[in-house]
Amino acid sequence: MGRNFILNVADNDFSAIGLDLDKEKVASLLEESGDKEVSATADKEKFVKALSKPRKIMLLVPAGKPVDGVISDLKPLLEAGDIIIDGGNSFFTDTDRRFEELKREGIHFFGAGVSGGAKGARRGPSIMPGGDREAYEYIKPVFEAAAAKVDGEPCVAHLGNGSAGNYVKMVHNGIEYAMMQMISEVYHLMKNGLGLSNDGLRLIFEDWNKSSLSSFLVEITAEIFAQKDEFTNGELVDQILDKAKQKGTGKWTSQNAMDLGVPIPVVDVSVSMRQISSFKDQRVRADKQYDLAHAPLELTVDDMKSALHLCFILAYAQGFVQLKSASEAYGYDLDMEVIAKIWRGGCIIRSGMLEDFRKAFDAEPTIDNILMSDVLVDQVKKQLPQLKKVVASAMTSGYPVPALSASLNYFLAYTSGRLPLNLIQAQRDHFGSHTYERIDREGIFHTDWD
Numbered sequence: 001m002g003r004n005f006i007l008n009v010a011d012n013d014f015s016a017i018g019l020d021l022d023k024e025k026v027a028s029l030l031e032e033s034g035d036k037e038v039s040a041t042a043d044k045e046k047f048v049k050a051l052s053k054p055r056k057i058m059l060l061v062p063a064g065k066p067v068d069g070v071i072s073d074l075k076p077l078l079e080a081g082d083i084i085i086d087g088g089n090s091f092f093t094d095t096d097r098r099f100e101e102l103k104r105e106g107i108h109f110f111g112a113g114v115s116g117g118a119k120g121a122r123r124g125p126s127i128m129p130g131g132d133r134e135a136y137e138y139i140k141p142v143f144e145a146a147a148a149k150v151d152g153e154p155c156v157a158h159l160g161n162g163s164a165g166n167y168v169k170m171v172h173n174g175i176e177y178a179m180m181q182m183i184s185e186v187y188h189l190m191k192n193g194l195g196l197s198n199d200g201l202r203l204i205f206e207d208w209n210k211s212s213l214s215s216f217l218v219e220i221t222a223e224i225f226a227q228k229d230e231f232t233n234g235e236l237v238d239q240i241l242d243k244a245k246q247k248g249t250g251k252w253t254s255q256n257a258m259d260l261g262v263p264i265p266v267v268d269v270s271v272s273m274r275q276i277s278s279f280k281d282q283r284v285r286a287d288k289q290y291d292l293a294h295a296p297l298e299l300t301v302d303d304m305k306s307a308l309h310l311c312f313i314l315a316y317a318q319g320f321v322q323l324k325s326a327s328e329a330y331g332y333d334l335d336m337e338v339i340a341k342i343w344r345g346g347c348i349i350r351s352g353m354l355e356d357f358r359k360a361f362d363a364e365p366t367i368d369n370i371l372m373s374d375v376l377v378d379q380v381k382k383q384l385p386q387l388k389k390v391v392a393s394a395m396t397s398g399y400p401v402p403a404l405s406a407s408l409n410y411f412l413a414y415t416s417g418r419l420p421l422n423l424i425q426a427q428r429d430h431f432g433s434h435t436y437e438r439i440d441r442e443g444i445f446h447t448d449w450d
Contacts, residue, residue, distance in 0.1 A: 113169020
């Protein structure tokens with residue numbers, strides 16, 4: 001990531017220097033940079049002296065203690081007005097702490113989410129910076145040049161003060177978890193329920209990527225099905241162990257949504273599925289113990305496409321609701337249209353439908369949920385029957401589809417004018433005198449249920 005981002009910056013006519021304690025990585029950068037205005041060193045003092053003032057230093061190291069360690073090493077060499085940018089997936093409260101600590105030293109600190117992976121860093125990522133707005137002007141030209149472009153517009157914008165950038169990247173990753181889980185469930189249904197080959201799946205995902213489902217994750221899924229395995233005569237995907245790992249950003253998204261009181265069930269269950277996948281040995285034993293049969297699926301590929309499209313919308317919708325709530329709770333003053341705009345290119349969750357979301361927020365900047373937007377209502381109504389059909393058929397046939405079903409249940413609950421939670425309030429008052437409200441008059445009530 002670091003090497004590729006430096007080369008990207010240099011491609012856009014900015015000089016850059018890299019710092020790494022590993023001399024082999026220093027040599028690798030120098031070799032790859034060719035005749036670009038790029039230097040590299042393992043000497044931190046030489047590194048700092050080479051930078052023009054105010055110094056602009058971007059960290060691309062693992063989140064947590066490594067970030068604090070690098071800041072601690074560099075801080076004695078810096079001056080008031082210098083800028084440090086954390087380009088990793090740091091937890092937003094860590095960013096707030098570093099922001100305040102460095103502010104006392106007169107040093108500007110930015111938490112800048114960078115999405116697009118190593119290739120994105122080289123070719124143009126989506127960048128989500130948060131920090132002092134005036135100091136951002138010093139790094140804005142570099143970021144706008146290095147970022148991905150959509151219709152000539154750079155996929156980067158100052159998002160807000162403090163940890164706004166890292167928070168938006170965290171929710172971005174939560175949506176990413178959800179979209180990946182949804183795709184995997186649809187893959188499972190088509191592979192095992194419809195009996196499609198990997199080559200057939202490749203053609204389907206290639207076709208979907210040319211449609212309203214156009215997105216980075218759909219695109220790379222098609223490429224995955226085409227990858228041959230070097231050790232067998234088949235495709236690589238069939239030889240990969242079904243245990244998905246995680247670095248924590250999805251869990252953070254889920255935990256913080258709980259703190260804010262925001263429902264994001266599709267992210268919650270996507271995190272849980274990665275956890276369930278880790279119990280491989282137990283799952284194999286349980287599979288043999290219960291020996292459950294799978295009935296045929298009465299579904300079409302078009303059913304799958306519509307269900308996945310609607311579930312993508314629902315994942316984004318839940319993420320934007322969390323961003324709106326966090327903006328109010330933490331004073332970020334986030335602009336949802338801007339976020340949708342900078343997610344259109346470079347990042348892992350980029351997709352064609354983000355332009356619809358941008359239009360929805362442009363038309364109604366304060367809308368509570370994009371599901372209420374006139375831009376989306378007709379799409380949702382059209383695809384809802386097929387999502388219901390896919391979930392019902394999958395569950396009846398014995399296939400787990402937790403993300404698809406969580407998406408459907410979220411929508412059905414959100415669009416229900418009356419839910420059965422009146423009974424829960426009665427139960428709470430019955431056993432704990434927790435009181436309740438009434439539908440026919442104002443006030444707080446308690447009943448002596450005996």
